[in-house]
Amino acid sequence: MTTSAITKVSEQLCFGGKQIRYKHQSAVLHCDMQFSVFLPPQAETARVPALYWLSGLTCTDENFSSKAGAQQFAAKLGIALIIPDTSPRGDDVPDDENAAYDFGLGAGFYVNATQAPFNKHYKMYDYIVSELPELVEAALPLTDKRAISGHSMGGHGALVIGLRNPERYCSISAFSPICNPANSPWGIKAFNGYLGEDRSQWQQYDASLLLRDAKKVAPILVDQGSADNFYPEQLRTASLVEAASLNDVNAEIRLQPGYDHSYYFIASFIGEHLHFHAQYLK
């Protein structure tokens, strides 16, 4: 079934709501894309607010949909979940030269690439901030109230997009985010490839650098597992803690003892994140 510019691929009943997958042609990314949506039961009779979830390296929209267990909380709280893919897709889309997992396909880093050959398709920042909300808010029973969350590379994306657009997102949360990509091996590789060597262009995509100077900051909740194999080298959580204390913002950054980087960690705390966002989405 086609609803304006988006076409339904699949639909399942879930906790009284609907778990739906759509495909569409992205004008921003110049390729066909898929994304997933959970519509809570309340969306049958009224428009509902939405939490955007940005996934991490190697993910599609299906990792969070099938592993996090978020739908049971979203159904009770009357919140839609909008779950995009992590990069442009398709045979025409350039990938890492060695098909590595941390650059190219599945690793868009939620930036607008400026460097050839990536600058035609890799405009994930504009896709998440503008194109996708315009599409889903026109086609689905959604209000324009939005919150944003994500994991790892997606936690970086959620923090950066939420911090740069305080008028568009009422709350921000993240699991195991890459907090200071300008100084992490994953981030340095991605920013060099997508943005080039001029580090002044990297600052707009680094949550710790943005948070130091941000004027208006939505409430933030971050969870980081102490047994995460990417912590602290890749994730650099201490930089975000320092920036939050320098700017005196409403940010709770929690170290959760014994948890790792996996979706078992996300599933353990996703209910608390949904309840956190529900306070501000009402």
Ligand SMILES: N[C@@H](CCC(=O)N[C@@H](CSC=O)C(=O)NCC(=O)O)C(=O)O
């Ligand atoms: N394959 C890589 C690690 C890949 C990985 O751990 N991906 C995470 C996100 S990491 C940061 O963005 C993930 O969410 N994977 C999908 C899942 O369902 O768990 C390696 O071997 O190091």
